[in-house]
Amino acid sequence: MGDILGLLLGGFAIALEPTNLMLIVVGCAVGLFIGAMPGLGSVNGVAILLPVTFLVPPTGAIIFLGAIYYGAMYGGAISSIMLGIPGASTAVATTFDGRPMALRGDADKALVTAATASFVGGTISVVLFTLFAPPLADVALAFGTAEEFALMCLAFATFIGLGGDDIPKTFFSIFIGLVMSAVGLDIVSGQPRLIFGDITGFLHGINFLVLAIGIYGIGEMLWTIETSQKGVTVSQANVTLKRIVEGFKTMGATLKTTVMGSFLGYFVGILPAAGATPGSLMAYGVARSLAKDPASFGKGNPEGVAAPEAANNAASTGSMLPMLTLGIPGSPTTAILLGGMVIWGLEPGPMLFIDHQGFVWGLIASLYAANLFALIINIAFIPAFVWVLKLPFTLLAPLIFVLCLVGGFVPTLDMHDVWLMLIFGVVGYLMRKLDYPMAPAVLAIVLGPLAETSLRQTLIQSSGDIFVLFQRPISGPLMFIAVALFVWPLVKILWDRRKQTAK
C-alpha cells in the first residue's frame, strides 16, 4: 500500500510539471468541446488528434489524450441535455432525464448534476484503478504467449457474447481487422504478403491509425452529415452562481445513485465489448429499479442524470485498466491509445509498470487532475459550451476533414495511407449503415500483430498442438470462458427456437 502511495506521489510530480499540467487543462477543454458536439465522442477526438501529439514526449501525449477522454465524457452530457441529442453514444442515457429537466427550465441544474456525478464517478474509478492496477500487472508478468493469446481470444469473445450486435457481422469485423493487421512483411519469415498488386505502400503494413481515422473521423462525419440534416433547438440555460450553488446542494440527494453508477460503470468498463455506453444504460436501469418512485424517471429526475454520467466516466477509467496492465484495450478509445503507445515506441503490457513507471504513474495521477479540471472548466464555461452547440456543422465538418487528411498523412508521410483512409472511411460508413459493428475491427487491427506472434510462438513451442492453450493453468480457464462466450449466442438461438416450436 505504501508502495502504491509513493509511486502515485511520483506520478503527481510528473503530472503537475508545467507542460503536463497545461496539457491536462487544454486536453480537458478540447475533450469537453468534442464531447459537446453532437455525434463526436471520445473515440473520435482521440483518433483524430493522436497525430497532433507527436509534438510532445509519450508521457505528455498520453496525458493529453487521457484528458480528452475524460473531457469528452463530461461534454457528452451537455448536448444530451441542451439539444436532446446525445453528444456521444456514451451519453444516450443522459437524455432520458436530462432533456425533460432542460425543457422545464432546469437545464443548469441538470448540467451541474451531470458534472458533479461525472466527477464522483471519475474519482471513485481512479481510486479503484490505482488499487487494482499494480497487483493485476504483477499477475500478468507471469503470462506467457499462450496466456496472451487466450486473453485476446477472451477480448474478442466479449464482443460476440456481450456485444449485442449481429453475430456474423461481428465475427466478420473481427476477422477483417485481423487480416488487415497481417498486411505487410511476415514477422517470422520477413516475406511480403498481401501487398495487392505490388503496391509498395502496403509493405509497411496498414497503420491502425489509418483505419481509426478513416472510421472515426471520415466515416463518423459522413454519418453525422446524413443524420443531422434536420434542425435542432437549443435549450436556454440560466446560469448564475447562486443557481450553481443550489445545484451542488442537491448532490446529497443523488449521492447514493452516483456511487452505485460509479462502481457499476467501472466494472462494466473493464470488458472490451461493454464499456461506457452499456455501462451508463445499465446504471440508469438499476437506478430506476432501486428508486422509491420509479415513475418519476424519464420525467426529469436528477438521479436519472447522475447515474449514467457517473457510470460513463467510471467506465472510461475502467477500460484503461486492462489496457495498461494486460495490453488488452477495454474500449475502442483505449485501443487507439494502445496503438499510440506502439508508435511512441513503448511496449504495452505489464512490463510498462517496471520499465516505464513515470509513464504509467504520470498517466494515473493525471487522471485525478483531469477529473478536477474537467469539472471546473465544465461548470465555469457552461455558457461557452452552449454557444458551441450553436456552431454550424458546415463550419466544423470541413475543418475536421482537413485534420483527418493531415493526420492520416503525418504518421507515415505516405499519401498511400491517405487514400486508404478515405476508402476505409467511406466503406466503413456504408457497412455501419448495414449494422456491421466497427469497434471489433479497430480492436483487431491493434491487437492483430500480437495475436499472430503469440499464437505462432505457442504453436511452435507445442509443435503444432493447439490444445495446449486449453491445458495451461491460466490460459485454460480463459480459453474456456472465451469459447463459452463465442458459443453462448448460438445456444441462445437454439434455445429460443426450441421454446417456440414447443409452443
Add this chain to the structure above:
Amino acid sequence: MRKADLIMALAMGIFSIYLMWKSAELEIGWIDEEGPGGGAFPFWLSAGMLLCCIWIIVRWVRRETEVSRSLEPFMEAGAFRLVAVVVIALTTMVGLTHWIGMYLSIPLFLLFYLRVLGRHSWLQTLSTALLAPVVTFLFFEIALRKTLPKGITEEWFYPLYDIFM
C-alpha cells in the same frame, strides 16, 4: 436496405476469396521446425470472413435480421446527394494534393465546402480557408518538423524554409 445488405455481403465474400488467394502465395500449412507458414494466419482468417459472409447471406434469405427485412431505401435521395458531394469533394482534395500540394488543395476544399455547401459569408469562408493552411504549416512543418506534400508549390516555400528552419 434489403438489397444493399445482400450486395455488401456478396462484395465482402468475393473480397475474402481474393484475400485467401493472395494469402496462399505464402505457405499456409505447417513448415517443419518453423511452425505455421507466413500465409496461414491471414488465410484462415479470410476463410473465416468468407464463412461469415455465407452466414450473413443465409440469414438474409431467411429474413432473420432487421436490415434484411427492411424495405426502406438504403439512403434518402437528398441525403445521398449530400454525402456523395462530400465524398467527391474529399476525393478531389486528396487527388489534387499529389499535384498542387496540401497548401492549395486544403483552401480549395474549404472554399467549396463553406461557400457552396455551408452558404457561409465570404468573410467567414475566406478567413477560414486562408487561416487553416497557415495554422497547418506552423503546427506540422515548424513545430513537428513533418514535411507535407507540396507538389508544384514546393518552390514557394523556399523563402519560408530560410526563415524558419
